[in-house]
Amino acid sequence: MGTDIPKSYEPRGTEQTLYKWWEEQGFFNADVDSPLPPFSMVLPPPNVTGALHMGHALNITLQDILARWKRMDGHNVLWVPGTDHAGIATQNVVEKNLAAEGKKRTDFTREEFEAIVWRWKEEYEARILGQIKQLGCSCDWSRQRFTMDEGLSRAVREVFVRLWEDGLIYKGEYLVNWCPRCVTAISDLEVEYEPAEGKLWYIRYPIEDSSEFVVVATTRPETMLGDTAVAVHPDDERYRGLRGKRIVLPLMNREIPVIFDSFVEREFGTGVVKVTPGHDPADFEAGRRHDLPIIRVIGDDGTMTAAAGPYRGLDRYEARRRVVADLEALGLLEKVERHAHNIGHCQRCETIVEPLVSNQWFVRVQPLADEAIRAVEQGRTDFQPKNFEKVYFEWMRNIHDWCISRQLWWGHRIPAWYCDGCRETIVAREAPQSCPKCGGTKLRQETDVLDTWFSSALWPFSTLGWPDRTREQELFYPTSAMVTGFDIIFFWVARMMMMGLRFKEDVPFRHVFINGLVRDAQGQKMSKSRGNSIDPLAIIEEYGTDAVRFTLAVMAVPGTDIPFSIDRMAGYRAFCNKIWNAARFLLMNLDSDAPVGEAEIDAVLAGPEPGLHHRWILARLSEVIASTRRDLDRFFVHEATNTLYHFFWGELCDWYIELVKEDLSGDDPARRERAQKVTCFVLETAMRLLHPFIPFITEEIWQKVPHRGETIMLRPYPQAFPRWQDAAVLERMQRIQDLISAMRTARAENNVDPRKWVTVYLRCDDEARELVESQLANLKRLVRAHEVVFTDRFPAERILLQGVTSLGEFALLLDEVIDVEVEKQRLQKELQKLDTERLSLEKKLANEGFLEKAPAEVVAKARSRRDEVEGLQVKTREKLRRLAP
RNA sequence: GGGCGGUUAGCUCAGCUGGUCAGAGCGCCGGUCUUACAAACCGGAGGUCACUGGUUCGAACCCAGUACCGCCCACCA
Numbered sequence: 001m002g003t004d005i006p007k008s009y010e011p012r013g014t015e016q017t018l019y020k021w022w023e024e025q026g027f028f029n030a031d032v033d034s035p036l037p038p039f040s041m042v043l044p045p046p047n048v049t050g051a052l053h054m055g056h057a058l059n060i061t062l063q064d065i066l067a068r069w070k071r072m073d074g075h076n077v078l079w080v081p082g083t084d085h086a087g088i089a090t091q092n093v094v095e096k097n098l099a100a101e102g103k104k105r106t107d108f109t110r111e112e113f114e115a116i117v118w119r120w121k122e123e124y125e126a127r128i129l130g131q132i133k134q135l136g137c138s139c140d141w142s143r144q145r146f147t148m149d150e151g152l153s154r155a156v157r158e159v160f161v162r163l164w165e166d167g168l169i170y171k172g173e174y175l176v177n178w179c180p181r182c183v184t185a186i187s188d189l190e191v192e193y194e195p196a197e198g199k200l201w202y203i204r205y206p207i208e209d210s211s212e213f214v215v216v217a218t219t220r221p222e223t224m225l226g227d228t229a230v231a232v233h234p235d236d237e238r239y240r241g242l243r244g245k246r247i248v249l250p251l252m253n254r255e256i257p258v259i260f261d262s263f264v265e266r267e268f269g270t271g272v273v274k275v276t277p278g279h280d281p282a283d284f285e286a287g288r289r290h291d292l293p294i295i296r297v298i299g300d301d302g303t304m305t306a307a308a309g310p311y312r313g314l315d316r317y318e319a320r321r322r323v324v325a326d327l328e329a330l331g332l333l334e335k336v337e338r339h340a341h342n343i344g345h346c347q348r349c350e351t352i353v354e355p356l357v358s359n360q361w362f363v364r365v366q367p368l369a370d371e372a373i374r375a376v377e378q379g380r381t382d383f384q385p386k387n388f389e390k391v392y393f394e395w396m397r398n399i400h401d402w403c404i405s406r407q408l409w410w411g412h413r414i415p416a417w418y419c420d421g422c423r424e425t426i427v428a429r430e431a432p433q434s435c436p437k438c439g440g441t442k443l444r445q446e447t448d449v450l451d452t453w454f455s456s457a458l459w460p461f462s463t464l465g466w467p468d469r470t471r472e473q474e475l476f477y478p479t480s481a482m483v484t485g486f487d488i489i490f491f492w493v494a495r496m497m498m499m500g501l502r503f504k505e506d507v508p509f510r511h512v513f514i515n516g517l518v519r520d521a522q523g524q525k526m527s528k529s530r531g532n533s534i535d536p537l538a539i540i541e542e543y544g545t546d547a548v549r550f551t552l553a554v555m556a557v558p559g560t561d562i563p564f565s566i567d568r569m570a571g572y573r574a575f576c577n578k579i580w581n582a583a584r585f586l587l588m589n590l591d592s593d594a595p596v597g598e599a600e601i602d603a604v605l606a607g608p609e610p611g612l613h614h615r616w617i618l619a620r621l622s623e624v625i626a627s628t629r630r631d632l633d634r635f636f637v638h639e640a641t642n643t644l645y646h647f648f649w650g651e652l653c654d655w656y657i658e659l660v661k662e663d664l665s666g667d668d669p670a671r672r673e674r675a676q677k678v679t680c681f682v683l684e685t686a687m688r689l690l691h692p693f694i695p696f697i698t699e700e701i702w703q704k705v706p707h708r709g710e711t712i713m714l715r716p717y718p719q720a721f722p723r724w725q726d727a728a729v730l731e732r733m734q735r736i737q738d739l740i741s742a743m744r745t746a747r748a749e750n751n752v753d754p755r756k757w758v759t760v761y762l763r764c765d766d767e768a769r770e771l772v773e774s775q776l777a778n779l780k781r782l783v784r785a786h787e788v789v790f791t792d793r794f795p796a797e798r799i800l801l802q803g804v805t806s807l808g809e810f811a812l813l814l815d816e817v818i819d820v821e822v823e824k825q826r827l828q829k830e831l832q833k834l835d836t837e838r839l840s841l842e843k844k845l846a847n848e849g850f851l852e853k854a855p856a857e858v859v860a861k862a863r864s865r866r867d868e869v870e871g872l873q874v875k876t877r878e879k880l881r882r883l884a885p
Numbered sequence: 886g887g888g889c890g891g892u893u894a895g896c897u898c899a900g901c902u903g904g905u906c907a908g909a910g911c912g913c914c915g916g917u918c919u920u921a922c923a924a925a926c927c928g929g930a931g932g933u934c935a936c937u938g939g940u941u942c943g944a945a946c947c948c949a950g951u952a953c954c955g956c957c958c959a960c961c962a
Binding site for chain 1: 905
């Protein structure tokens with residue numbers, strides 16, 4: 001068996017074939033009639049804007065690891081895939097695309113434009129789904145959803161209407177963040193603040209009926225055209241005289257009052273601020289407190305409105321220049337200072353956001369947030385890492401109402417109608433035929449659409465058929481886990497919590513696993529403009545999906561960013577190849593097609609001469625299984641991955657396979673058969689253990705290993721074998737390894753040709769001798785010795801390389817003279833190491849506090865190690881002395 | 886202005902409950918095509934675990950402070 005296996009693993013082709021087979025066989029699909037305990041997740045739906053990036057690859061890999069693990073471990077796994085219409089983002093990319101053809105959105109009717117976006121959606125969704133599949137994602141494609149499909153749109157309307165009926169949605173004129181380029185309102189979260197070097201203009205505002213003036217400081221002189229007051233702090237002694245005074249607003253020659261309000265920071269500027277309720281959030285609030293009129297001087301497109309008088313029609317920044325120039329001409333500009341501040345930009349197009357008063361729809365979130373806070377406080381949902389709960393609480397406790405209306409064409413149209421007759425607003429699940437108030441039939445639907453996150457917030461239950469009652473919801477809600485990035489905790493996680501608790505009366509997920517951002521190898525954020533972004537598909541093409549997945553998994557420390565390095569990934573591709581070749585070797589040495597189960601291994605272990613290396617690898621396998629499960633349970637995917645890597649390569653390949661060669665190539669059929677059973681069992685188990693992480697190569701190999709069942713995907717995830725764990729076996733094996741390593745080091749350090757054969761002399765006690773004899777052939781092969789002689793007295797020749805290990809003393813007899821100085825140096829170095837260790841142990845053991853307070857076990861360990869080191873020291877010194885030049 | 890995270894080998898990063906935890910990958914040095922694998926094997930060099938105190942028998946790990954770096958939130962216009 002196995003002789004026809006190629007020497008290196010070729011992921012291309014195999015991956016597609018396997019995936020197609022898995023999918024066609026329905027292995028990914030959940031079964032609502034299954035008696036197994038459910039495990040469910042919803043895939044964070046990628047936007048249909050473009051292509052998958054490394055962040056998606058990470059996120060999907062982590063989820064797939066959980067899904068495959070749970071599925072193998074006896075759960076009825078539902079993992080719902082889908083895509084997000086991503087309102088503003090998608091509209092923008094489509095518009096950009098049109099612009100390349102010299103067209104604008106407004107060249108089309110709304111319906112025509114929507115049709116264009118739908119076509120885009122179909123194309124990009126298909127592309128994205130293909131990419132998700134290339135990652136090996138085992139989600140249930142029969143339940144794939146889209147945030148704007150029929151069912152989800154119904155869920156959106158249902159939620160909207162119910163929130164409206166409960167008074168949690170309202171519409172009104174408020175100050176919102178406005179993107180003049182997207183020409184829509186956006187939420188607070190969609191504004192990104194960037195530090196900028198600005199200016200602070202000091203402007204003289206004349207006091208009415210006097211020649212005096214007050215000086216206000218502002219970073220936005222153009223908004224003065226909309227000022228409706230000037231404010232000072234009520235306790236500010238400097239401006240007591242302003243009480244009852246009125247101000248003449250320059251350029252507009254409008255009379256405005258002076259208000260006294262503690263929102264003014266006395267230290268800022270002159271302590272007098274202009275108040276523009278139409279264009280500043282703080283001023284808007286102040287305006288409400290003082291009943292100030294609101295004047296909007298900047299329009300939806302970022303140009304000045306009629307209210308800006310002579311500046312009408314100018315772009316807001318051109319208006320700024322003109323206002324400043326005019327003020328200067330009038331002698332009203334006192335001074336200009338440099339001023340660093342933060343400027344808000346549109347998350348989607350980076351245009352500077354304009355705060356302005358506008359008629360919009362809002363969700364009153366406080367009551368929803370209270371529930372969402374309580375649920376996490378009660379531990380009904382927890383975060384990994386835990387500290388993200390703090391971030392969540394902080395935001396939830398200071399939450400502001402959520403502006404949900406967008407002046408876009410792509411999205412869920414708000415289910416509200418206005419009656420032309422009586423101006424009534426009708427909110428309904430379906431289009432009303434007539435006005436319930438006046439009976440009028442001239443109804444116009446609201447043209448605004450909803451914030452894209454409104455529908456995302458419903459994703460954990462809308463995808464399960466809500467608002468209908470479904471078996472899926474009974475079984476799979478709340479979902480078991482949500483894996484997502486910290487960048488969307490507020491946008492998404494928080495809102496899913498609120499909506500889930502409100503409409504399903506339970507949290508949407510039990511655990512939130514936060515993954516970091518994928519950065520480049522230098523830790524820089526990946527971005528197109530930096531030119532450092534890596535296309536996951538391109539590297540999958542080159543390195544194979546398993547290598548990419550393994551790299552992401554091993555680096556995925558929860559909540560921590562990942563510096564993705566191609567070099568490192570090349571290392572993990574090598575690991576895949578290593579697995580391939582280990583399997584190739586073991587398969588080449590199998591004679592039987594019969595699967596090997598635990599019972600057969602028990603029989604081997606109970607039989608004559610089970611072999612230390614067999615017992616050792618089985619003990620280690622069991623330990624590794626237990627630790628992998630522990631790590632997966634707490635979402636320490638990186639630890640699990642790392643453990644498996646070192647077990648497979650460092651122990652299974654580097655030692656066990658080397659040791660088992662002797663069994664397999666020898667002429668003892670019973671021994672060969674025992675080895676075949678163990679290797680077959682270990683290989684088959686290791687493939688199952690590794691499958692969630694690297695699904696393709698493990699399935700490919702597993703199919704070649706004698707096995708039961710159809711696919712590795714649906715075989716049980718390995719359970720530890722406590723009865724095979726044996727500390728004594730591990731220790732004995734460790735001593736053999738130490739001895740072999742020491743002899744190899746002695747050879748290498750003395751530049752002994754690796755091809756040269758030597759004679760090994762060993763001076764050790766009977767127990768050690770028995771141990772060595774049980775591994776004699778292996779030892780000979782691994783250190784290139786044609787003979788091992790047990791003796792009390794080493795030969796006197798000057799061509800000995802000597803050493804001391806916990807197993808005993810060894811000497812290697814060469815057939816040529818060695819450089820005594822080199823050997824001396826080597827032994828001296830060894831002695832140095834021992835001296836250091838001895839010293840620290842002695843110090844510890846001389847410490848009464850340690851003897852009294854440390855656990856007896858720790859003390860005993862230190863003692864026995866001290867004795868051991870002492871013995872090694874004495875013997876090493878002796879050897880050094882004998883080596884005298 | 887608040888809050889969070891980081892500082893460990895040349896580079897990028899792991900290190901769980903304080904006690905062989907000084908680790909990985911890549912890079913570097915020396916040597917091997919030893920019939921699973923040169924995408925490999927065998928060896929080696931390299932670190933005051935940012936700094937200062939503290940707790941402890943014992944600290945990379947816990948506590949306090951400092952210095953840098955990064956991120957998030959926030960209505961100083």
